[in-house]
Amino acid sequence: MDKCLKVICDALESGIMHAGVAQKLAVRLSWAQTHMFHKLGRAMLRPIFNQRLSQVGRLGSDLRVALEWWKQVLSMHICEMRPWSMCESPPVHVFVDARGTPPRCAAVAFLDGQYHFTDGMPSDKVMSMFQSRNDAQICGLEMLAITVGLSTYAEELRGRKVIVHSDNVGAEAATTKGTAKEWDHCQIIHEIWTMVSMRCG
16 A cells, blocks of 8 residues: 555645556555445545546546545554454444435434434535535435434444435435445545444444
């Protein structure tokens, strides 16, 4: 991974990453996130893969964010710990849902025989981060609802097997894959997988 780190540092310093370099880096990091990070970081590959189509090689803001994240992670020289035995406690079920107009996210956690409920309206700042769409941002809000559930009950979920239930096919597919087609959705998925990795600690 030291070679990847050097490529990333050189690109951040020069402000340039040519298409061929982006292609090789994306493939190497794709292997890393699959075999070392369990999909954490997969969403941060999207801008690097997109750079393969660049004819000038200049770093855009999305690519710079992704490269800065990978630089930080690779600089930490993380070693993964694998548990010898799985948690024997019953799984926690988290049910999430969202509404588009007006926007609202909710989550219900069924934990050790008790139900816990939380909901709220995303701030204008959060809503402004979404790209312009004509679907009331429902897919993104459904992803956001997952983050609401995982973050609200973070302590209760730590070390437990968690099953998340969502009725939105797009949110479900993106969360399962660890990435999404659009960069604003990628950033939410990245946060979900970050919380999942922290919960396992």
